[in-house]
Amino acid sequence: MDTMKSARKNETGEVGSDLSEQIKAATKDNHVRAENTQLMLSYQKGEITLVQYKVLLCSLYEIYRALEDELDRNASHPAVAPIYFPQExxxxxxxxxxxxxxFGSEWRKRVIVPAATLRYGHRLRQIGRENPELLVAHAYTRYLGDLSGGQVLGKITQKSLGLSSKEGLSFFHFPGVSSPNRFKQLYRSRMNSIELTEKEKAAVLEEAVQAFELNIQVFDDLQKMLSVATETADQHKDRSPAAVLPSSPIVQFTVGLCVALATIGVGMYAL
Known part of the structure; x- marks a missing residue:
């Protein structure tokens, strides 16, 4: 109910009826919370390594595989069909x-994802089976965020990793979209045309908030993991030169997840 009330007004205080405006209003506080995590700020400063980026790709793959499996399966659903753009x-x-x-041709055997990412994927598959209309909230926050931040994030990543070409950066490019701004307008228009009952609309707004909360929970969990891993590394540092942070696979994995999942949230901000 509180989410529905907060979504009734846009930034000027006027009542907004469009679903896209209501989602933006309902998730405004969540945006601020996620944007101000140290992880988010670190990525925007270009503080990312190749190991960290690889872990990012693993997490993104798990999330998008779940999302797109469910969108494909529910492509004819009246709430999903208007915003179903697989080619684009x-x-x-x-x-x-x-x-x-x-990772090479055997990359499927090397994909590693944290429990928080698995929980996000599980949520996507659950609503795909039980309440497909809620996929609208996740598709909106993910895809429009990627379209908005893709070019900037791609350049940050390329510079941070010292990549000489666009290979390894396919995620940030949308060859089927000639104008991101025009496409976002089309997407919002199609989404706003979806017919939902008041109860369904309220549920979609709550799910949009949940999408951000899932990411924020991941940030919090990873910050705790990083703290524990750093403390462990410090305890062993004086005992053995081999125990420093970069040489520990577990610590590398934790650090990578922190930056990686920060990246996942970055795109959401230019909705």
Whole structure:
């Protein structure tokens, strides 16, 4: 109920009836919370390594595989059909190319994701089975965020990793979208045309908030993991030169997840 009330007004205080405006209003506080995490700020400063980026790709792959499996399965659902743009937006194949570039042909055996990412994927599959209209909230926050931040994030990543070409950066490119701004307008228009009852609309707004909360929970969990891993590394540092942070696979994995999941949230901000 509180989410529905907060979504009734846009930034000027006027009542907004469009679903896209209401989602933006309902998730405003969540945006601020996620934007101000140290992880988010770190990525925007270009503080990312190749190991961290590889882990990012693994997490993104798990999330988008779940999302796009459910969108495909519910493509004819009246709430999903208007915002179903597989040719223009689908990210799974792009992520597979990136993963193969960095991990090789056996990349599927090397994909590692944290429990929080698995929980997000589980949520997507659950609503795909039980309440497909809620997929609208996740598709909106993910795809429009990627379209908005893709070019900037791609350049940050390329510069941070010192990549000389666009190989390994397919995720950030949308060859089927000639104008991101025009496409976002089309997407919002199609989404706003979806016919929902007041109860269904309220549920979609709550799910949009949940989408951000899932990411914020991931940030919090990873910050705790990083703290524990750093403390462990410090305890062993004086005992053995081999125990420093960069040489520990577990610590590398934790640090990578922190930056990676921060990246996942970055795109959401330019909705």
């Amino acid at each position: 937006l689908a990210r799974v194949e792009s992520l597979e190319r990136d993963l193969e570039h960095f």
